[in-house]
Amino acid sequence: MKSSITKYILGGAVVAIVAGYAIFNANNGANAGSSGLPSSLPSETSSPTAASSTAVAAPTSGQYKDGNYTGSVADAFYGKVQVAVAIKSGRITNVAFPVYPNNPGHTIQESETQLPVLAQEAIAAQSANVNIVSGATQTSQAFQQSLASALAKAQ
Amino acid sequence: MKETRILMGMPISVEIVDARRGGTTEETRRAATIEATFAHFAHIDETFSTYKDTSEISAINAGRLPRKEWSPEMEVVFALSEETKRATGGYFDIKRPDGTYDPSGLVKGWAIWNAAQLIMKKGFSDFYVDAGGDIQAHGVNGEGDPWSVGIRNPWDIRENVQVIRAAHHEGIATSGTYIRGTHIYDPHTGAAADAIVSLTVIGPNIYEADRFATAAFAMGSDAIRFIGSLPGFEGYMIDAQRTATKTAGWDAYRITDAA
Numbered sequence: 094m095k096s097s098i099t100k101y102i103l104g105g106a107v108v109a110i111v112a113g114y115a116i117f118n119a120n121n122g123a124n125a126g127s128s129g130l131p132s133s134l135p136s137e138t139s140s141p142t143a144a145s146s147t148a149v150a151a152p153t154s155g156q157y158k159d160g161n162y163t164g165s166v167a168d169a170f171y172g173k174v175q176v177a178v179a180i181k182s183g184r185i186t187n188v189a190f191p192v193y194p195n196n197p198g199h200t201i202q203e204s205e206t207q208l209p210v211l212a213q214e215a216i217a218a219q220s221a222n223v224n225i226v227s228g229a230t231q232t233s234q235a236f237q238q239s240l241a242s243a244l245a246k247a248q
Numbered sequence: 249m250k251e252t253r254i255l256m257g258m259p260i261s262v263e264i265v266d267a268r269r270g271g272t273t274e275e276t277r278r279a280a281t282i283e284a285t286f287a288h289f290a291h292i293d294e295t296f297s298t299y300k301d302t303s304e305i306s307a308i309n310a311g312r313l314p315r316k317e318w319s320p321e322m323e324v325v326f327a328l329s330e331e332t333k334r335a336t337g338g339y340f341d342i343k344r345p346d347g348t349y350d351p352s353g354l355v356k357g358w359a360i361w362n363a364a365q366l367i368m369k370k371g372f373s374d375f376y377v378d379a380g381g382d383i384q385a386h387g388v389n390g391e392g393d394p395w396s397v398g399i400r401n402p403w404d405i406r407e408n409v410q411v412i413r414a415a416h417h418e419g420i421a422t423s424g425t426y427i428r429g430t431h432i433y434d435p436h437t438g439a440a441a442d443a444i445v446s447l448t449v450i451g452p453n454i455y456e457a458d459r460f461a462t463a464a465f466a467m468g469s470d471a472i473r474f475i476g477s478l479p480g481f482e483g484y485m486i487d488a489q490r491t492a493t494k495t496a497g498w499d500a501y502r503i504t505d506a507a
Contacts, residue, residue: 228400
C-alpha cells in the first residue's frame with residue numbers, strides 16, 4: 094500500500110501539476126490581467142461571506158470603528174473560547190483570545206523514543222516568540238461565533 | 249505592513265516587509281498589493297464556496313452548470329483534485345457521499361500559493377500569507393531573520409508546542425479534529441478519522457503541504473508514516489494522549505526553546 098502510494102506520487106505528481114498549471118497559466122494569458130489572475134475580480138465591497146451557519150460577515154477595509162472589541166464566550170469542544178479584535182483606521186490589526194480553555198494540568202515529560210524513521214515526544218509549551226501560528230483553531234465554529242459578535246460591536 | 253480580513257470563513261493575514269526599500273511610493277505599492285491579494289481570496293471564495301448558493305461550485309453541485317460552461321479555474325481545481333486522489337491512494341477525494349463535490353480541502357492551499365505568486369510578481373520577496381493557520385512564507389521577517397512559525401497547542405490555543413523556521417519558502421499546513429468538529433472522513437470507510445488530533449506538514453510550498461496534510465489526516469495514525477515517506481516533506485502529529493510523533497527531518501526546522 095505504502096510503496097504503491099510512493100510510486101503514484103513520484104510518477105503522477107509532476108505530470109498533473111504541470112498540466113494543471115499550464116491550464117491555469119493559459120487562462121491568465123487569455124485574461125491578460127496585470128496581476129496574473131483572472132481579470133473579473135469582484136469589487137472591494139463584496140457581499141457578506143456565508144461560510145457556515147455561524148458565519149462571519151466579510152469585512153472590507155475601513156468599515157469598522159476604531160477600538161478594541163470583545164466577542165461573546167463560545168463553546169469549543171475542549172472548553173470556552175472568547176475572541177477580541179483590535180481595530181485601527183477601520184482595519185483589523187489584531188485578533189486575541191481573552192478566554193481560552195483551561196489546560197487540565199498535564200505533566201510535561203520529555204521522553205523521546207527513537208523509532209526507525211519517526212520519533213515521539215510529549216508535547217510541551219514553547220516560549221520562543223513567533224511571527225505566525227499554524228493551527229486549525231481559527232476556523233472552528235466557536236472562534237467564528239465569538240469573532241462575529243466582536244465585529245458586530247465594531248460596526 | 250500587515251492586514252487581516254475575514255474571508256472564506258476564516259482570518260486571512262498578509263504581511264509584506266521591505267526593510268531594504270522605503271518611501272511613500274513603496275508604501276502605496278505594498279498597500280495596493282495587499283488589496284489585490286484580498287481581492288484574489290474574495291474571488292476564490294465567490295467561485296469555490298460550497299456555502300454560497302451563488303458560487304460556481306454550488307451551481308455545479310445543483311446540476312445548474314454543464315461542464316462545458318465551467319471556468320478554467322474550476323477545471324484546474326478538478327484536475328489537481330483528481331491527481332491528488334491518485335497520489336494519496338484515494339484518501340483525498342473531493343466527491344462527497346451524496347455525489348456532490350467539495351474541493352475546499354485543496355482550494356485553500358492552492359489559493360494561498362497563488363496569492364504568494366501574485367505578491368512575488370509585484371516584486372516583493374519578504375512576506376507571508378496566512379489563511380486560517382495555513383502558511384506560505386517567503387524571505388525574511390522585519391528583523392531580517394527567517395519567519396518563525398508556532399504550532400498551536402490543540403488544547404490551549406494560546407500556547408505553541410513547537411516553533412519552527414521557514415527559511416526556504418516552505419509551506420506549513422495544519423489539519424486538526426478541532427476544525428468544525430471532526431470534519432475529515434476516510435473515503436474508504438466513510439468513518440470519521442479521529443485517531444489523531446493535529447497534523448502539521450512542512451512541504452515545498454503551501455499547496456503541497458496542505459493537500460497532503462488533508463489526505464494524510466484521513467489515514468489516522470498512519471498519517472505520519474505517509475508524510476515521512478514523501479521526499480521533501482516533514483510532519484508533526486499529535487494524538488489524543490498528547491504524544492507527538494515526528495518525521496526524521498522535523499527537528500532540522502525546529503527552533504530550540506531556550507527556556
